[in-house]
Amino acid sequence: MTRFLASFWIAFTLSLAPAFSITPDEILDDPVLEQRARDLSANLRCMVCQNQSIDDSDAPLAKDLRVLVRERLVDGDSDDEVIDYLVSRYGEFVLLKPRMAPHTFFLWASAPLALVLGLIAIFVTLRRRKPSERDAIGGTVALSEDEKAKLDALLNKKAGS
Helix, strand or coil: CHHHHHHHHHHHHHHCHHHHCCCCCCCCCCHHHHHHHHHHHCCEECCCCCCCECCCCCCHHHHHHHHHHHHHHHCCCCHHHHHHHHHHHHCHHHECCCCCCHHHHHHHHHHHHHHHHHHHHHHHHHHHCCHHHHHHHHCCCCCCHHHHHHHHHHHHHHHHC
8 A cells, every 4th residue: 555655646746746846946037027937838738748837847958948038038038029030030839829811821720620521521412412312311111112112022932832
Protein backbone atom coordinates (compact mmCIF):
# COMPACT_ATOMS: atom_id res chain seq x y z
CA MET A 1 0.00 0.00 0.00
CA THR A 2 2.88 2.34 0.83
CA ARG A 3 4.50 1.71 -2.55
CA PHE A 4 1.20 2.44 -4.30
CA LEU A 5 0.80 5.75 -2.45
CA ALA A 6 4.41 6.70 -3.15
CA SER A 7 3.98 5.89 -6.85
CA PHE A 8 0.75 7.84 -6.96
CA TRP A 9 2.37 10.85 -5.27
CA ILE A 10 5.32 10.83 -7.71
CA ALA A 11 2.99 10.57 -10.72
CA PHE A 12 0.81 13.36 -9.35
CA THR A 13 3.81 15.60 -8.73
CA LEU A 14 5.20 14.97 -12.22
CA SER A 15 1.83 15.75 -13.80
CA LEU A 16 2.05 19.22 -12.26
CA ALA A 17 5.39 19.93 -13.92
CA PRO A 18 3.97 22.44 -16.44
CA ALA A 19 2.68 24.50 -13.53
CA PHE A 20 6.30 25.10 -12.49
CA SER A 21 7.40 26.33 -15.94
CA ILE A 22 7.83 29.96 -14.92
CA THR A 23 11.01 30.21 -12.94
CA PRO A 24 11.49 32.75 -10.13
CA ASP A 25 14.12 34.66 -12.10
CA GLU A 26 11.50 35.47 -14.78
CA ILE A 27 8.93 36.97 -12.41
CA LEU A 28 8.73 40.75 -12.50
CA ASP A 29 8.81 42.85 -9.33
CA ASP A 30 5.78 44.88 -10.41
CA PRO A 31 2.67 42.69 -9.82
CA VAL A 32 0.64 44.63 -12.42
CA LEU A 33 3.26 44.05 -15.14
CA GLU A 34 3.63 40.42 -14.06
CA GLN A 35 -0.12 39.87 -14.39
CA ARG A 36 -0.09 41.48 -17.86
CA ALA A 37 2.81 39.22 -18.83
CA ARG A 38 0.93 36.14 -17.58
CA ASP A 39 -2.22 37.18 -19.47
CA LEU A 40 -0.23 37.69 -22.67
CA SER A 41 1.83 34.53 -22.41
CA ALA A 42 -1.26 32.42 -21.71
CA ASN A 43 -2.41 33.28 -25.26
CA LEU A 44 0.94 32.65 -26.97
CA ARG A 45 1.78 29.25 -28.43
CA CYS A 46 5.00 27.46 -27.61
CA MET A 47 6.64 26.93 -30.99
CA VAL A 48 8.17 23.65 -29.77
CA CYS A 49 5.18 22.09 -27.97
CA GLN A 50 2.62 23.69 -30.31
CA ASN A 51 -0.47 22.91 -28.21
CA GLN A 52 0.71 24.56 -25.02
CA SER A 53 0.99 28.17 -24.10
CA ILE A 54 4.45 29.50 -23.32
CA ASP A 55 3.33 29.72 -19.69
CA ASP A 56 2.76 25.96 -19.57
CA SER A 57 5.86 24.88 -21.49
CA ASP A 58 9.32 24.03 -20.13
CA ALA A 59 10.96 24.37 -23.56
CA PRO A 60 13.92 26.75 -23.74
CA LEU A 61 12.24 28.68 -26.57
CA ALA A 62 9.14 29.17 -24.41
CA LYS A 63 11.33 30.56 -21.64
CA ASP A 64 12.96 32.93 -24.14
CA LEU A 65 9.53 34.10 -25.29
CA ARG A 66 8.36 34.63 -21.69
CA VAL A 67 11.47 36.71 -21.01
CA LEU A 68 10.97 38.64 -24.27
CA VAL A 69 7.35 39.44 -23.34
CA ARG A 70 8.45 40.70 -19.94
CA GLU A 71 11.28 42.79 -21.44
CA ARG A 72 8.88 44.43 -23.89
CA LEU A 73 6.42 45.21 -21.08
CA VAL A 74 9.16 46.70 -18.91
CA ASP A 75 10.21 48.85 -21.89
CA GLY A 76 6.69 50.30 -21.94
CA ASP A 77 5.06 48.44 -24.84
CA SER A 78 1.31 47.97 -24.76
CA ASP A 79 -0.19 44.48 -24.93
CA ASP A 80 -1.05 44.95 -28.61
CA GLU A 81 2.49 46.11 -29.40
CA VAL A 82 3.95 43.03 -27.72
CA ILE A 83 1.61 40.74 -29.67
CA ASP A 84 2.31 42.56 -32.95
CA TYR A 85 6.06 42.28 -32.33
CA LEU A 86 5.85 38.54 -31.71
CA VAL A 87 3.58 38.00 -34.72
CA SER A 88 6.02 39.94 -36.91
CA ARG A 89 8.85 37.67 -35.75
CA TYR A 90 7.08 34.28 -35.60
CA GLY A 91 3.92 34.70 -37.69
CA GLU A 92 0.28 34.18 -36.74
CA PHE A 93 1.11 30.65 -35.60
CA VAL A 94 2.48 32.07 -32.34
CA LEU A 95 -1.08 32.97 -31.32
CA LEU A 96 -3.10 30.19 -29.70
CA LYS A 97 -6.25 31.89 -30.99
CA PRO A 98 -5.61 33.34 -34.46
CA ARG A 99 -6.92 36.81 -35.23
CA MET A 100 -10.02 37.26 -37.34
CA ALA A 101 -8.61 38.77 -40.52
CA PRO A 102 -9.17 38.35 -44.26
CA HIS A 103 -6.21 35.96 -44.57
CA THR A 104 -7.53 33.75 -41.73
CA PHE A 105 -11.17 33.78 -42.85
CA PHE A 106 -10.95 30.28 -44.37
CA LEU A 107 -9.48 28.96 -41.11
CA TRP A 108 -12.45 30.30 -39.14
CA ALA A 109 -15.06 29.34 -41.76
CA SER A 110 -13.78 25.84 -42.61
CA ALA A 111 -15.33 23.95 -39.67
CA PRO A 112 -18.89 25.33 -40.04
CA LEU A 113 -18.59 24.99 -43.83
CA ALA A 114 -17.54 21.33 -43.53
CA LEU A 115 -20.49 20.66 -41.19
CA VAL A 116 -23.00 22.25 -43.57
CA LEU A 117 -21.56 20.43 -46.61
CA GLY A 118 -21.67 17.11 -44.73
CA LEU A 119 -25.32 17.61 -43.76
CA ILE A 120 -26.20 18.52 -47.36
CA ALA A 121 -24.41 15.39 -48.63
CA ILE A 122 -26.32 13.18 -46.18
CA PHE A 123 -29.63 14.80 -47.11
CA VAL A 124 -28.99 14.44 -50.86
CA THR A 125 -27.90 10.81 -50.47
CA LEU A 126 -31.03 9.93 -48.51
CA ARG A 127 -33.28 11.72 -51.03
CA ARG A 128 -31.72 9.91 -54.02
CA ARG A 129 -32.42 6.45 -52.66
CA LYS A 130 -35.16 4.46 -54.31
CA PRO A 131 -38.40 4.22 -52.34
CA SER A 132 -37.84 0.50 -51.76
CA GLU A 133 -34.38 1.21 -50.29
CA ARG A 134 -35.82 3.90 -48.02
CA ASP A 135 -38.54 1.50 -46.81
CA ALA A 136 -35.97 -1.21 -46.11
CA ILE A 137 -34.14 1.07 -43.72
CA GLY A 138 -37.08 1.57 -41.37
CA GLY A 139 -39.43 -1.32 -42.07
CA THR A 140 -40.52 -4.04 -44.44
CA VAL A 141 -40.64 -4.00 -48.22
CA ALA A 142 -43.54 -5.44 -50.19
CA LEU A 143 -42.68 -8.35 -52.46
CA SER A 144 -42.93 -7.99 -56.21
CA GLU A 145 -45.31 -10.27 -58.17
CA ASP A 146 -42.38 -12.38 -59.37
CA GLU A 147 -41.09 -12.80 -55.81
CA LYS A 148 -44.58 -13.75 -54.59
CA ALA A 149 -44.86 -16.42 -57.30
CA LYS A 150 -41.46 -17.90 -56.39
CA LEU A 151 -42.38 -17.90 -52.70
CA ASP A 152 -45.74 -19.62 -53.39
CA ALA A 153 -43.95 -22.25 -55.51
CA LEU A 154 -41.48 -22.95 -52.71
CA LEU A 155 -44.22 -23.15 -50.08
CA ASN A 156 -46.36 -25.48 -52.25
CA LYS A 157 -43.34 -27.70 -52.96
CA LYS A 158 -42.56 -27.91 -49.23
CA ALA A 159 -46.21 -28.61 -48.32
CA GLY A 160 -46.41 -31.32 -50.99
CA SER A 161 -43.41 -33.26 -49.72
